[in-house]
Amino acid sequence: MNKARVASRLSSYFVAMMLLLIQLSGCSDMLTPSSEPQPMRIGSNVWPGYEPLYLARELGYYEGLPISMVEYPSASEVLRAYRNGAIQAAALTMDEVLILAESGLDPRVVLLLDVSQGGDVILGQGDVQRVADLKGRKVGVENTALGAYVLSRALAMNGMQVSDVTLVPLEVNEHEAAFKAGKIDAVVTFEPVRTRLLDVGAQLLFSSEDIPGEIFDVLVVEGKYLAQNREVVASLVQRWFQTLEYQRQNPQRAAETIARRQQLKPEDYLASMGGLKMVSRAENIEALNGQPPPVRAVMARLKNSMLQNKLLQKDVDVERLVDAGLL
Amino acid sequence: MNPLLLLPQRWLIPSVLLLFSLMISVVTLFYNVPHAEQAIEREGARAVVQMASRIQGTVNGQLRRGAIEDARTEISNLGSDSVILLALLIDDRQQVMAATQYSMITGNASDYLSSEELAQLEQSKQRMTGSTRTELGKDYISAAYPVVLRAEPGEIRPSRVGLLFFRYDLANVKQTTIAALKHGAMVLVVFICVMSVVVWLIFHITVTRRVARLVESAQAFADGDLTRRSGVVGRDEIADVGHAFDLMAQTIAEERGNLFESEKRLRVILDNVVDGIVSMDERGTVMAFNPAAENIFGYRAEQVIGRNVKCLMPEPYQSEHDGYLKNYRSTGERKIIGIGREVEGLRADGSQVPLELWVVEVEQDNEHLFIGMLRDISDRQQVDRMKKEFVSTVSHELRTPLTSIKGSLGLVSGGALGVIPAEAHSMIDVAINNSDRLMLLINDLLDIEKIESGKMDFHIEPINVMAFISDVLSANQGYADEQKVLFKVTHEEPGAMVLGDAARLMQVMANLISNAAKYSPKSGYVEIAVHRVNGNIEIGVRDHGPGIPEAFHARIFEKFAQADSSDTRRVGGTGLGLSITRAIIECHDGRIDYDSEVGVGTRFFFELAEYIAEKEASDEG
Numbered sequence: 012m013n014k015a016r017v018a019s020r021l022s023s024y025f026v027a028m029m030l031l032l033i034q035l036s037g038c039s040d041m042l043t044p045s046s047e048p049q050p051m052r053i054g055s056n057v058w059p060g061y062e063p064l065y066l067a068r069e070l071g072y073y074e075g076l077p078i079s080m081v082e083y084p085s086a087s088e089v090l091r092a093y094r095n096g097a098i099q100a101a102a103l104t105m106d107e108v109l110i111l112a113e114s115g116l117d118p119r120v121v122l123l124l125d126v127s128q129g130g131d132v133i134l135g136q137g138d139v140q141r142v143a144d145l146k147g148r149k150v151g152v153e154n155t156a157l158g159a160y161v162l163s164r165a166l167a168m169n170g171m172q173v174s175d176v177t178l179v180p181l182e183v184n185e186h187e188a189a190f191k192a193g194k195i196d197a198v199v200t201f202e203p204v205r206t207r208l209l210d211v212g213a214q215l216l217f218s219s220e221d222i223p224g225e226i227f228d229v230l231v232v233e234g235k236y237l238a239q240n241r242e243v244v245a246s247l248v249q250r251w252f253q254t255l256e257y258q259r260q261n262p263q264r265a266a267e268t269i270a271r272r273q274q275l276k277p278e279d280y281l282a283s284m285g286g287l288k289m290v291s292r293a294e295n296i297e298a299l300n301g302q303p304p305p306v307r308a309v310m311a312r313l314k315n316s317m318l319q320n321k322l323l324q325k326d327v328d329v330e331r332l333v334d335a336g337l338l
Numbered sequence: 339m340n341p342l343l344l345l346p347q348r349w350l351i352p353s354v355l356l357l358f359s360l361m362i363s364v365v366t367l368f369y370n371v372p373h374a375e376q377a378i379e380r381e382g383a384r385a386v387v388q389m390a391s392r393i394q395g396t397v398n399g400q401l402r403r404g405a406i407e408d409a410r411t412e413i414s415n416l417g418s419d420s421v422i423l424l425a426l427l428i429d430d431r432q433q434v435m436a437a438t439q440y441s442m443i444t445g446n447a448s449d450y451l452s453s454e455e456l457a458q459l460e461q462s463k464q465r466m467t468g469s470t471r472t473e474l475g476k477d478y479i480s481a482a483y484p485v486v487l488r489a490e491p492g493e494i495r496p497s498r499v500g501l502l503f504f505r506y507d508l509a510n511v512k513q514t515t516i517a518a519l520k521h522g523a524m525v526l527v528v529f530i531c532v533m534s535v536v537v538w539l540i541f542h543i544t545v546t547r548r549v550a551r552l553v554e555s556a557q558a559f560a561d562g563d564l565t566r567r568s569g570v571v572g573r574d575e576i577a578d579v580g581h582a583f584d585l586m587a588q589t590i591a592e593e594r595g596n597l598f599e600s601e602k603r604l605r606v607i608l609d610n611v612v613d614g615i616v617s618m619d620e621r622g623t624v625m626a627f628n629p630a631a632e633n634i635f636g637y638r639a640e641q642v643i644g645r646n647v648k649c650l651m652p653e654p655y656q657s658e659h660d661g662y663l664k665n666y667r668s669t670g671e672r673k674i675i676g677i678g679r680e681v682e683g684l685r686a687d688g689s690q691v692p693l694e695l696w697v698v699e700v701e702q703d704n705e706h707l708f709i710g711m712l713r714d715i716s717d718r719q720q721v722d723r724m725k726k727e728f729v730s731t732v733s734h735e736l737r738t739p740l741t742s743i744k745g746s747l748g749l750v751s752g753g754a755l756g757v758i759p760a761e762a763h764s765m766i767d768v769a770i771n772n773s774d775r776l777m778l779l780i781n782d783l784l785d786i787e788k789i790e791s792g793k794m795d796f797h798i799e800p801i802n803v804m805a806f807i808s809d810v811l812s813a814n815q816g817y818a819d820e821q822k823v824l825f826k827v828t829h830e831e832p833g834a835m836v837l838g839d840a841a842r843l844m845q846v847m848a849n850l851i852s853n854a855a856k857y858s859p860k861s862g863y864v865e866i867a868v869h870r871v872n873g874n875i876e877i878g879v880r881d882h883g884p885g886i887p888e889a890f891h892a893r894i895f896e897k898f899a900q901a902d903s904s905d906t907r908r909v910g911g912t913g914l915g916l917s918i919t920r921a922i923i924e925c926h927d928g929r930i931d932y933d934s935e936v937g938v939g940t941r942f943f944f945e946l947a948e949y950i951a952e953k954e955a956s957d958e959g
Contacts, residue, residue: 088395095391095468095483110495114466152494155486159495174492180402322495 048243049236050077054089054098056183057082059202059280060125060228060287061102062269063254069268070257072250077243085182086156093118099236100244106160108231109314112327117234119334122248123290123298123306127219127226130286131161132205134190134213135197142169142216148196151181151189157226158183158199163320164225165199165217202283203273219286225313227290237334245337252292292338299335306333348541352534359530366523371516378512379479383470385421386481386506390468394483394502397427401487401500410436410443416504423478423505426450428459430487430498451503458482459501466499477509548576552583564591614693614712619705622647622659634693634714636686647710652684680715692716729787733780740780744773782914786897789921796839796925800949803834803868803875810847811866814855817848818864821855829867834875835949842922849915850879850942857883857940871945878943885936894932895920919944 055061067073068080081098083089086107093101093111102124103111111118139145142165152158166173179195186200190208197216200208209215219226230251232244258265262281270280290298298306310329317323342350393412400408409427416425417438427436432447442450447459454471462469462482470481481504489496548570555568567587570580608615614631618624624647627639635642635650642649648659683693694713699706750758751766758766788794811825818825854864858881865880886894897917923930923944930944 087398091391091395091398094466095387095394097387097391114464116465116467154489154494154496163494172492173494178489178494180489180496182399182402321493321497324497 048077048240049099050079051100051232051236051240051243051247052079052081052098053100053102053230053247054081054083054092055102056084056086056089057203057273058102058228059130059269059273059283060127060289062272063124063251063258063289064102065272066258066265066268067250067254070254072253076246076250078247084184085153087153087182090156093231093233096233100230100232100247102228102230104157104160104226104228105310105313106226106317106322107156108229108332109310109317109323109327109329111231112329112332113323113325118231118332119234119237120229120299120306120332121232121237121244121334121337122230122251123295124228124230124251125287125289126224127201127228127287128223128285129218129220130205130283131157131201131219131226132215133161133165133197133199133217134205134208135216136190136193136195137212137214139197139216140214142166143171145197145216146171146175147177149177149179149194151179151186151195151198151200153182153186153199154178154180156182157201159322160317160320161217161219161226162199163322164222164316167320168217168221202286203275203280205286206275206279206283224309225316227309232334241337248337255289255291296335296338299333299338304333304335346546348538348546351541352538355530355534355537359527359534362530363523363527366519370519370523374515374519375512378508378515379472382479382506382508382511383472386470386479386504387468389506390470390481390483390502390504393425394468394485397485397502401485404488406435412436413438420510421507423507424450424503425505426503427485427500428503429500430463435500447503455480455482455503459503463499463501472508477507477512479506479508480504481506544572544574545576548572548580552576552580555587556583559587559590564594612713614710614714616642616647616650616710616712618647618708618710620708622708625707631712634685634691634712635683641686650683652682652690655681656684683712692719726787726791729783733784733787737777737780740773740776744770744777747773779914782918785918786914786921789918789925794921794925796842798837798839800835800951801838801840801843803836803877804830804832806840806843807847807866807868807877810844810851813844814848814851817852818855821858822860823855823858824861824863825851826863826865827867828865828880829869831868831870831875834868834870835951836875836946837949838926838946839922843926846919846922846944847877847879849919853915853942854879854881854883854940857881859883870948873948874945875948876943876945878941880939880941882939885938885940886932886934887936891934895930 053064055064065080073079081092083092086103089098089101089103090107090111092098093103094114094116101118104127105120108118108120133142133145133150135144139148150162152162154162162176163173166175179189181189181195181198183200183204186198186204187207189195190198190213191211198204198208198213230247237244263277266277266281270277273280273283275283298304307329310332314323314327314329318326345353393416396412397409400406400412413425413427413436416422422438425438426434426442426447428447429435434442434445434447434450437443448456451459452473454473458469458471458480459482462484466484468481468483470479472479481502483502483504485500485502486496487498487500490498552568552570555566558566564587567584568580569584570577608626608628611628611630614634615626615628616624616631617626624642624645627637627642629639631642632638646659648656651659679695681693681695683691685691692715694715696711698709698711700709701707747766747770749755751763751770785794807827807830811827815825851864851866858864862882865878867878867880869876869878895916897914920930923946926946928944928946930942932940932942934940
């Protein structure tokens with residue numbers, strides 16, 4: 012037998028075995044196909060307008076989708092997590108989205124969730140009856156989130172300066188305790204804290220009804236994640252409207268589920284829903300579609316107001332914030 | 339051949355194991371180690387993100403409440419974690435607010451950090467985003483996480499941003515992990531090396547030694563030691579092979595014994611048989627020569643075996659024999675095979691010996707063998723010759739006086755000596771009849787003797803068959819009258835001609851007709867028919883007698899044969915007639931046969947080739 016041929020055959024056996032071994036030990040890397048959707052973690056704080064996201068989870072609407080909800084105590088923490096890349100999507104107010112955009116991040120608004128119609132408030136202790144009474148008083152506010160905007164609008168509308176009040180930075184989860192303990196004279200807060208504090212005799216000084224259309228909640232998705240996983244986000248948008256439909260048809264059952272998370276009685280929850288308005292699919296399409304989309308004008312107004320109140324340090328390009336393609 | 343079969347298994351399998359261990363070390367060094375390093379970096383980065391964002395949240399809250407000392411404590415605590423090389427809290431002017439090393443507090447971050455790290459800090463501050471970076475060439479991850487500082491007076495949303503900075507060590511983890519990896523691989527390699535030695539040992543004990551024993555036994559067996567057995571014990575495959583071998587050896591040994599016995603018996607028969615038996619191959623080379631053959635030829639077996647068989651033949655057979663064999667090999671035409679015949683053999687002393695020879699051809703393993711059986715017939719020939727001479731002499735010596743007796747009796751009966759009394763006349767008729775019969779007997783005997791010695795002459799000429807038949811009928815009419823039968827020609831072939839000796843054929847017809855007449859009932863017909871059959875002329879003679887008994891069919895053409903020996907006296911005849919008849923017909927290259935049915939009759943017929951001479955035919959026509 013030809014020795015060279017045998018040698019070549021032996022070496023080919025060897026190479027085959029080597030390849031096999033490498034294949035075996037390396038297969039864990041190779042088995043992950045690039046087409047598999049990446050998980051989408053959605054962060055939010057507690058706010059009635061975000062509840063359909065959790066109701067959908069309870070109803071099992073996310074089954075088969077790589078979607079999970081991450082629950083934070085305050086919007087500031089949601090923002091921090093979003094900035095650190097811990098979550099890929101978040102439910103936020105529009106002013107918060109503008110602040111993210113200001114830092115050079117790439118949040119994309121894919122859905123309007125709700126518009127606040129009284130759900131965001133400034134509440135005072137018994138002796139504080141009006142906004143003007145806040146002069147020289149300690150005001151608890153989540154100044155790294157929506158609270159800064161609400162306070163700035165309330166002060167501006169009453170001709171007051173920021174320096175007229177003493178700011179006590181508190182995140183929303185600290186509001187109830189601080190207010191009840193009397194550590195602060197007023198608090199800039201929102202549902203469900205609003206309902207609970209009104210129950211203990213707080214005075215309503217200011218609410219989002221005073222600035223209609225300025226405070227609205229949106230779902231933002233990180234730009235790169237959205238580009239790579241459009242189907243996942245599109246599914247989420249579908250489930251959102253599906254859940255709204257469910258809620259419309261079964262208001263009582265939905266309320267029972269949601270009230271547990273809000274730590275309210277179902278009837279209180281239903282009452283608290285009076286402070287906001289959910290945005291329907293048709294309204295979403297109307298607001299986000301079109302050339303230019305009507306929501307952009309609202310954003311621009313909001314941006315200018317924030318620039319005036321020094322809530323934004325530099326200009327933000329609102330053009331690229333909207334992605335209406337998933338509706 | 340499969341290259342895996344080139345190496346003995348006791349080397350192949352340990353080699354594969356060693357190769358395997360080599361591959362494990364190679365894979366460990368060139369694949370697993372870099373892979374593990376990457377995994378550690380990935381895992382480290384994840385751990386850093388978790389830790390940093392947790393601390394970021396805590397410090398954010400502490401700064402919001404103005405609890406700077408709490409933040410310092412938080413940072414200090416990080417110092418207890420061995421993977422944290424450095425943790426700093428820096429304000430918006432790069433002044434260190436808290437650190438794991440107190441000497442750095444109030445110092446400037448740019449004094450302690452590399453320019454890449456400072457750039458990373460700046461970027462994190464701009465985007466308000468935590469970032470991690472693996473320092474190239476250094477085994478740690480640096481992480482920068484922004485924290486919100488207190489709002490300036492007159493400002494709602496705080497614009498001042500500080501930073502948390504960590505250096506997260508990977509070197510230690512990498513070292514331990516890689517050391518563990520290498521150690522694990524080493525243990526595996528050592529283990530496999532030991533395994534390969536053990537496997538080699540197992541093979542040596544269970545396979546190599548036993549296979550060697552099997553091979554040795556098989557060789558000894560092949561060399562003729564039929565009592566040799568492998569004696570391999572155990573229940574594995576090798577033992578199965580060993581048992582199968584032993585069983586085979588046992589069977590072969592027994593069969594060899596049986597064969598030996600059987601051959602011995604055959605040998606005894608061959609050695610003691612009266613006939614000489616000589617076997618040869620296709621070329622005529624003698625292969626066996628039995629003792630009887632030794633006696634016939636005067637050679638000893640070993641003198642003949644291996645030589646060509648023609649040395650046993652006198653000239654001219656000796657020279658012609660090669661031709662026979664060559665001819666047979668190329669054409670398959672047999673010269674002597676299958677028929678017994680008499681030949682001359684050449685003895686060792688040069689004398690010749692008459693032999694009767696039968697040759698049979700056998701095919702063995704695709705080779706043709708010829709076996710010649712020889713019988714010395716010198717004695718028999720001598721006896722035959724003496725017998726013939728005796729018969730001839732006696733016949734001649736008897737005929738001469740018988741002729742005189744017959745002549746004399748004829749004269750007396752014819753009245754040459756005057757009228758004789760009626761009693762004397764009947765006596766003389768008896769004497770004449772018996773001398774006629776004696777004459778016939780002697781003539782038949784002489785004919786037989788002539789035929790057997792090949793001395794009978796034939797005068798071959800064309801014969802017109804129908805004319806010949808009419809001659810036959812008139813010649814035998816007297817006999818028909820005597821036997822009181824009638825002749826009838828039932829079928830004719832006018833113009834049919836054959837070649838033959840008319841006198842001898844007349845003798846044949848006389849024989850057949852007299853037989854038919856003899857066995858016909860009184861006033862019966864003897865029917866003669868001539869037919870053309872396939873270019874031959876068939877002449878048949880039919881009687882309506884008792885037929886030939888079944889038992890006699892086989893012997894009917896033999897000498898001195900009669901169905902019933904008592905017949906001889908009743909119907910007369912020598913019992914030589916049909917034998918002579920057949921000999922004459924065969925000398926004409928013809929064929930004679932008969933049909934017979936007991937109680938119905940017998941038909942004898944013979945066939946001769948039709949003679950067609952066109953010239954003569956046209957002359958006659």
